Amino acid sequence: GQQVMQIPQYQHVQEGEDFTTYCNSSTTLSNIQWYKQRPGGHPVFLIQLVKSGEVKKQKRLTFQFGEAKKNSSLHITATQTTDVGTYFCAGPPAWPLGGGADGLTFGKGTHLIIQP
């Protein structure tokens, strides 16, 4: 099954409100990546977090990696209509792969819907 669980599945916000999505894992992650997918589009890489407690910012987006490296979050301040899409977290291969396997295990994503 999925190594990373992502919540919420859907989030409706008014334009200008903040938005947060969370990823949780039962096991320690060596790293976590975040991707954005616009409606009808393909996933696009946003950022990668590697260090325990790491915080990275990209303009209005703030990414955090938990101290135990089991959880991560993406926070968007003052959402804009251009933020619409699905945000995915992704970690290293999950069971029964693992070991030397490659690829990413994706969370199910959070769909951000913005009402003007």
Place this chain on the structure above:
Amino acid sequence: NAGVTQTPKFRVLKTGQSMTLLCAQDMNHEYMYWYRQDPGMGLRLIHYSVGEGTTAKGEVPDGYNVSRLKKQNFLLGLESAAPSQTSVYFCASSYRGNRMNTEAFFGQGTRLTVV
């Protein structure tokens, strides 16, 4: 700058038919991947390749075969399509493997419907 190109973009198959999805990348990446995306399921890894001539199974490999005869191309085959394979298929590539902390670049996707 084409990046990762998938063909075809859309396809409708009848149950039992076969087809091949083509993925081509022009970034000289060693690693290539095939994912499928279903509503509410996120993306799931089907097969991947760590270099020319090598392939490996991902999370959901059953019913699919792959080949990587050239570094720039990664083919995904369905020998006998089933309705359960109706999905959006994404190809991706990366310079080094995801375990070595490199981002993946995705193609535009192929929307496949099996009737």
